[in-house]
Structure formats: structure tokens, C-alpha cells
Amino acid sequence: MTITHHPSDATLAAFASGTLDEARALVVATHLSLCAECRKAVRAFEHVGGALLDDLQPAEISAGALERAMAQLGAPEAISPVPRDQRLKNLPAPLSQYELGSWRWIGRGVQYRSVPVSSAEGGRVFMLKAAPGTRLPRHRHTGTEWTCVFDGAFQHDFGRYGPGDFDEADETMEHNPVVEDGVPCICLVALKGSIELQGWMGRLLQPLIRI
Amino acid sequence: MRDDDEAVIGENPAGWITAIAARQDRAAFAALFAFYAPRIKTMLMRAGASADAGEDFAQEALLTIWRKAAYFDPDRASASAWVYTIARNLRIDRLRRDKRSKLHALYEMVEAEEPDRPDVALSSAERDERVCAALSQIPEEQARVLRLSFFEERAHGEIAEKLNLPLGTVKSRLRLAMSRLRNLLGDLS
Numbered sequence: 519m520t521i522t523h524h525p526s527d528a529t530l531a532a533f534a535s536g537t538l539d540e541a542r543a544l545v546v547a548t549h550l551s552l553c554a555e556c557r558k559a560v561r562a563f564e565h566v567g568g569a570l571l572d573d574l575q576p577a578e579i580s581a582g583a584l585e586r587a588m589a590q591l592g593a594p595e596a597i598s599p600v601p602r603d604q605r606l607k608n609l610p611a612p613l614s615q616y617e618l619g620s621w622r623w624i625g626r627g628v629q630y631r632s633v634p635v636s637s638a639e640g641g642r643v644f645m646l647k648a649a650p651g652t653r654l655p656r657h658r659h660t661g662t663e664w665t666c667v668f669d670g671a672f673q674h675d676f677g678r679y680g681p682g683d684f685d686e687a688d689e690t691m692e693h694n695p696v697v698e699d700g701v702p703c704i705c706l707v708a709l710k711g712s713i714e715l716q717g718w719m720g721r722l723l724q725p726l727i728r729i
Numbered sequence: 730m731r732d733d734d735e736a737v738i739g740e741n742p743a744g745w746i747t748a749i750a751a752r753q754d755r756a757a758f759a760a761l762f763a764f765y766a767p768r769i770k771t772m773l774m775r776a777g778a779s780a781d782a783g784e785d786f787a788q789e790a791l792l793t794i795w796r797k798a799a800y801f802d803p804d805r806a807s808a809s810a811w812v813y814t815i816a817r818n819l820r821i822d823r824l825r826r827d828k829r830s831k832l833h834a835l836y837e838m839v840e841a842e843e844p845d846r847p848d849v850a851l852s853s854a855e856r857d858e859r860v861c862a863a864l865s866q867i868p869e870e871q872a873r874v875l876r877l878s879f880f881e882e883r884a885h886g887e888i889a890e891k892l893n894l895p896l897g898t899v900k901s902r903l904r905l906a907m908s909r910l911r912n913l914l915g916d917l918s
Contacts, residue, residue, distance in 0.1 A: 568809030
């Protein structure tokens with residue numbers, strides 16, 4: 519898998535510092551599960567976090583805190599692999615944490631599948647499956663739209679996005695993705711804010727996309 | 730390479746963690762507690778927790794370190810980076826507003842990915858030196874924004890407000906700091 523488009527350094531650092539909401543963290547984690555280069559970058563930023571932690575001004579700890587901790591020391595854990603849901607073996611590992619909705623059509627050539635992330639932070643996540651040659655409506659964002667491609671590819675004004683590629687779109691961008699010929703394009707999308715669709719097809723799809 | 734069984738108390742955090750993993754060394758735990766509990770408490774208080782909550786959290790983080798010590802791999806991470814990830818994951822778990830959030834599990838899943846071989850073989854202490862050297866090359870104005878974004882869970886807009894800077898300046902300082910650090914440290918693991 520040749521990955522061309524990666525999350526920005528600021529996004530990888532935000533992931534490493536644990537400050538992304540669940541919706542966006544899931545799309546980044548999905549990219550990480552496919553991209554060794556970005557896993558390395560996250561680890562580098564975790565080392566930065568470690569150095570900054572070492573540098574923090576120590577707070578005062580109350581008397582007896584160590585003794586109370588010592589009294590609770592039990593048997594350490596043996597290393598065990600993280601269990602993985604085998605039903606989802608064709609999907610990137612992070613998605614196996616979720617009860618995915620079933621695929622449903624939301625327009626010509628386009629299917630949608632919900633991913634139930636916690637809604638506390640206001641983000642939404644879904645998978646899209648678009649048939650080869652599908653032209654998605656031209657749209658603009660009022661927030662951010664982060665996408666990780668699993669299969670197939672799409673192109674828009676900012677390049678070609680194939681398996682593993684990560685697209686970090688924000689309110690400054692307007693684009694109309696076109697799915698390449700060949701296989702359907704399957705991707706995971708995190709939306710924060712809303713998207714504004716332009717054109718008659720967009721107006722048609724708008725109520726459906728506002729999931 | 731150091732022989733883990735020879736790790737002596739007072740040597741270094743990586744030695745303490747490997748001593749806990751190798752022989753449930755309580756003196757090593759006490760040393761680790763003395764160094765990290767006060768810092769982890771500060772980390773939580775910076776993110777908005779009260780002193781009491783910060784201390785409970787530090788206690789729980791150290792107990793987690795004891796339980797998970799076998800997962801520490803000095804070939805992949807420095808002790809401070811590993812402790813940081815434990816504290817970070819716990820913070821995510823504790824501060825989540827929605828109990829259904831799977832964020833914590835996502836992090837554990839990413840960490841469990843097949844280990845990539847590090848580009849360079851470094852000891853924990855050598856890694857720390859590399860990271861400190863890299864951080865010392867970041868201008869103070871960028872480092873300040875970096876610390877706020879790592880520990881205070883502040884959105885860029887809040888950092889801008891706190892430092893009385895335009896949002897664009899905060900974003901560009903962060904971007905500069907991150908790409909510099911990545912260039913300097915990308916081969917760490």
C-alpha cells in the first residue's frame with residue numbers, strides 16, 4: 519500500500535497528546551493502523567509528551583499516599599494480545615470496537631453505514647461506499663471533514679486518495695470528489711460541524727447527508 | 730545493553746519499571762512513585778482537575794504502571810514516554826464525558842499494533858537525551874504553545890486567548906514546533 523496523503527504533524531501530535539475527540543481520533547487511529555510512518559511520528563510525539571511530563575513542576579503529594587498505593591499492589595498482568603472481533607477481519611482494527619450499522623443507500627451509487635461514536639463532543643462518523651465513477655456533490659464545510667480511504671480511490675481538487683490515504687479538509691476548502699473507475703471506494707469519515715452541498719444534486723442529498 | 734536484573738534502585742526510571750516487571754520490586758515502585766506521582770498530579774491539575782482528584786489519579790496511574798510493567802519495552806520507548814502514555818490513556822478514560830466512549834480502547838489498539846523495528850537502537854536514557862536536545866532547539870515562544878497544547882487540553886482558540894495572541898499565530902507556532910520535532914525525532918522508534 520503506497521500512502522501519499524497523511525494527517526498533518528499537528529494532528530498526529532494532537533492524537534499523541536490525547537486531545538482529539540473520539541470521532542476524529544477514530545479516523546486517525548484507522549490511518550495509523552495502515553501507516554507505519556505515522557505510527558513512528560506519533561511515538562516521537564509521545565516521547566515529547568514524556569519529556570514535558572518529566573519537566574513539570576512536581577505537585578505536593580499527601581503524607582501516606584505511597585503507603586496507601588503500596589497496600590494495593592497486586593499481581594502484575596501477563597502480556598496478552600488485544601482481542602479482535604473476527605467478524606470484522608476485513609476492516610482496519612480500530613473499527614472492530616464498534617457496532618456498525620447496516621449499509622443503506624443514500625443516493626445514486628452511494629451507500630452509508632453509521633459508526634456509533636460517543637456524541638458528547640459533537641462529531642459524527644460514518645462509512646461511505648461509492649460506486650466506481652460516482653461524482654459526489656460539490657460541497658464546502660463549516661467544520662472539519664477527515665477521511666481515511668480503505669479501498670478504491672477518489673480524486674478531487676487536492677489530489678488522488680487511495681487505500682490508506684488521509685484527507686484533512688476544513689472550512690477553507692470546497693471540493694467535489696469523483697470516484698475512480700474499477701472498484702467501489704470505501705472510506706471512513708468524521709464530520710465536525712456540517713457540510714454545505716451545492717447544486718441541485720446536493721440539495722437533493724442534503725437531508726440524507728445530515729445524518 | 731544493561732542487564733535488567735542488575736538494575737539498581739536510584740539508577741533510572743527504565744530500570745525501576747523493568748525491576749517491577751522482572752521481580753515485582755517494591756522499592757523500585759517507591760522510587761517511581763516518588764518521581765512520577767507528583768508530576769502526574771500536576772499534569773491532571775493543568776487539565777482542570779482538583780488537587781484531590783489529581784492525587785487520586787496519580788495514585789491510579791502508578792498502580793496501572795505496576796500492573797502493566799511487563800508491557801514496557803525499552804527498545805521502543807523511553808520510560809518517560811511510556812509513563813506518559815499510561816497517564817494519557819487514564820486521563821482519557823477518567824475525563825470522558827460519555828461513558829460509551831471507546832477512545833481509551835482505540836489508544837490501546839494502536840499501541841498493540843505489530844511493533845515496528847526502531848530505526849536506531851537507543852537506551853531509554855539516550856532517547857531522553859535526544860528528546861531534551863530536540864526540545865531545547867524549539868524557540869521558547871513555540872515551546873510555550875506546545876506545553877499548553879499537551880497538558881491543558883486547550884483548544885487552539887483558548888491558547889490564543891490565554892496568551893493574547895491571534896489564532897493564526899498559535900496555529901503556526903504549533904505547526905512549526907511539531908514539524909521541527911518530527912524532523913529531529915522521527916527516527917526514535
